Amino acid sequence: MVSFRIALRFLKSSKMQTLLIIMGLAVGIAVQIFVGQLLTNLQEGFLEETTGNASHVTVFPAEDEIVIDNWESMVASIQDIDGITAVSPAVDSPALIVISDQSRSVQVRGLDMELADDIYELSENTYEGTVPTNDSQVLVGKELAEGLGLSVGDDIGIITPSQNTFTLWVSGIYDLGSAIVNERWVIVNIASAQTIYGLGDNITSIETQTTDIFTADATAEDVRSALGATPVKINNWKDDNPDFFSALASQGASSYMIQTFVLLSVVIGIASILSITVVQKSRQIGILKAMGIKDSQSSLIFLYQGLLLGIGGAIVGVALGGVLFYGFIQAISSGGDSIISSSFDVSFLIMSGLIAVIASAVASLLPAIKSRKLDPIEVIRNG
Numbered sequence: 001m002v003s004f005r006i007a008l009r010f011l012k013s014s015k016m017q018t019l020l021i022i023m024g025l026a027v028g029i030a031v032q033i034f035v036g037q038l039l040t041n042l043q044e045g046f047l048e049e050t051t052g053n054a055s056h057v058t059v060f061p062a063e064d065e066i067v068i069d070n071w072e073s074m075v076a077s078i079q080d081i082d083g084i085t086a087v088s089p090a091v092d093s094p095a096l097i098v099i100s101d102q103s104r105s106v107q108v109r110g111l112d113m114e115l116a117d118d119i120y121e122l123s124e125n126t127y128e129g130t131v132p133t134n135d136s137q138v139l140v141g142k143e144l145a146e147g148l149g150l151s152v153g154d155d156i157g158i159i160t161p162s163q164n165t166f167t168l169w170v171s172g173i174y175d176l177g178s179a180i181v182n183e184r185w186v187i188v189n190i191a192s193a194q195t196i197y198g199l200g201d202n203i204t205s206i207e208t209q210t211t212d213i214f215t216a217d218a219t220a221e222d223v224r225s226a227l228g229a230t231p232v233k234i235n236n237w238k239d240d241n242p243d244f245f246s247a248l249a250s251q252g253a254s255s256y257m258i259q260t261f262v263l264l265s266v267v268i269g270i271a272s273i274l275s276i277t278v279v280q281k282s283r284q285i286g287i288l289k290a291m292g293i294k295d296s297q298s299s300l301i302f303l304y305q306g307l308l309l310g311i312g313g314a315i316v317g318v319a320l321g322g323v324l325f326y327g328f329i330q331a332i333s334s335g336g337d338s339i340i341s342s343s344f345d346v347s348f349l350i351m352s353g354l355i356a357v358i359a360s361a362v363a364s365l366l367p368a369i370k371s372r373k374l375d376p377i378e379v380i381r382n383g
Contacts, residue, residue: 011308025360029318029320029356040255054209057216057219060234067202068202088112107185110193137189139170140186141174142174155169314354321352
């Protein structure tokens, strides 16, 4: 403990220098935490905004087919796959909707409202009226409703490619956060869509969501294995959007690079300052060695200094980084919803603090070695 007490005394004897080192380390850690949390939350928010209400792995009919039959057993098999969080059968087909003297080309989507809610959160995203509860009702998107002047309770006509006409009434208006989807999708009960397009009990796709969109390709292979020789085509969101995932990977790599260089600059700074401290305290160290302190104990003095500085900088830096990130989130959220979530990754904060402490200890190795090599006779003679 002699080395620890001496290290503490050295730090107290140069209070301003100690404070500057701690603050420099704290700022570096704060920047690391701020950048890491910001980019992580931005990626998560962007990913949720883009894929949160989308099918991650989709089963389509084989290339020479237009429908999927015997789909109930397929849905049951897919639901048992690890990593699958939602499974929903769907019927999709183009149509023309007509109201008064206006018409629009749309995509009629027949969904099982209960199962589809796990993917599209239709109940939550329907801000006027309700989701369809019977075969005569239809759910329309915000942009489509505004463009055609539709309100809950209005009747709309649907003309299929085979020129069959059906009249439905608007039970609700939804907003899935995408203007293209809101203007394009017209949602009905799956039974209603099967009747409109004369599909019997057949469907046109099975949509799923996974726990991790980044492993959607692997999950698609699991789906293929579960369905065995069933003649279907399986697409996944990851393979269908390679540029998107490449951009996310680049963003993640840039985050790690920034954090690494910030940490490296902190390590170099601490090592430089402690090396100067060895020179400044060389006379005291020489006297201590002449009084009987071993070389190993003199080295421990600077290792303890690095450790103490790292602990102090880590505590202040984690607190400062948290305040910076929270303040930034509050500032950008004041004008409305933000794509960046405000969740704190506690494990990341703890890990950042531990890395800072370890880095500070590593930075003190060089001055510790220099201290070990000091010859007390030469130091005192030249002091």
